[in-house]
Amino acid sequence: ATEEILRESLFKRNMAEVIIGELNGKPIGFALFFHNFSTFLGKPGIYLEDLYVKPAFRGRDFGKQMLGYLATLCEERDCGRLEWWCLDWNKSSIEFYKKLGAEPMDEWTTFRVTGKNLKKLSENYKKI
Template sequence: MTIYETTIPDFKIRTAEEKDVNLILNFIRELAEYEKLSNEVVANEEILYESLFVKHQAEVIIGEYKNLPVGFALYFHNFSTFLGKANLYLEDLYIKEEYRGHGFGKAMFGCLGKICMERGCGRLDWWCLDWNESSIRFYKKMGAKAMSDWTVYRVDGQALAELAHRVHFKG
C-alpha cells in the first residue's frame, strides 16, 4: 500500500487494498445515486475484486479523513497514439457530500496528477455529465478544459455482441 501524505490536517490518500472491495462498491453506489444512475450499477464485490486485484484492469486511491474513508478515485491507463505514450483515464472521483468543501477533492485530483507525472503519462482524461455544474466548476479550477470538439460514442449490450459477430474469425 502506498500512502500519499497531504498538507491537509488529518487527511491522507492511500492505494486501495483487497480488503477495500466492499468500501469501493459502496462508493460506486453512492456516486451512482448522486448521478441519478443507480439503475446502471451491475458491479458487485466479485467483479470488482477480479477487475482490480486479479486482472489489474484499474486502480483505486482512497481519501481518508481522521482514518475514515471519505472519497475514492478509480482510474486506469489508456494510450494516445499522437503522444506515443500512456495516459491516465479517471473513471470516477467521488467525495462524500458531507466532506466536500474541505479540499479533499483537490488533494485527490492532485494525487492523480502526481501519479501521472511519476509514470510519465502525457495527460489525465475523464468525462463529466453536462448537468453536473459543480463538478465542471471544480474541474475548471483545477486547470481542466472541456473537449467540446469531441463526441463520446459507445457500443454496449446487444449492439456489442452483434459487433463482435459481424466478422467471422478463424480459430
C-alpha cells in the first residue's frame, strides 16, 4: 500500500479506522480496524486488520493498551466481539494474545480470492 492509497481509503472513503499509539508525542505504533457483522450474535464486531508496535517499544504494554482501547470501543459501540488473524508461526504474538484472554479459532479455515481469480469470479457473476 502506498501513502496515497491509505489516504484515499482511510480519510476519503472511510473504509477503516486507525488509532495511533504515541509516547511523548511521537508515534510508536498503530492499530487499523473496521466493523464486521456476526449473524450468529446479531451484532457488529471489530476486526483488527493490523496491530504494529515499533520493535524498540515492544514488551512495554503498548500493544496491550491499544487492544484494551479497541475492547473499550467494542463495549461503547455494542459490538459482540473483537477478532483478528495471527500467523500460526508467530509464537510470541500467539502467547501474548492468549495471555490477554484471546482464544484461537482452530475450527475455522480462512479463504481468500485475489488477483486473477477475483477478476474471474466477478466476470462469472456478471454473466449470470
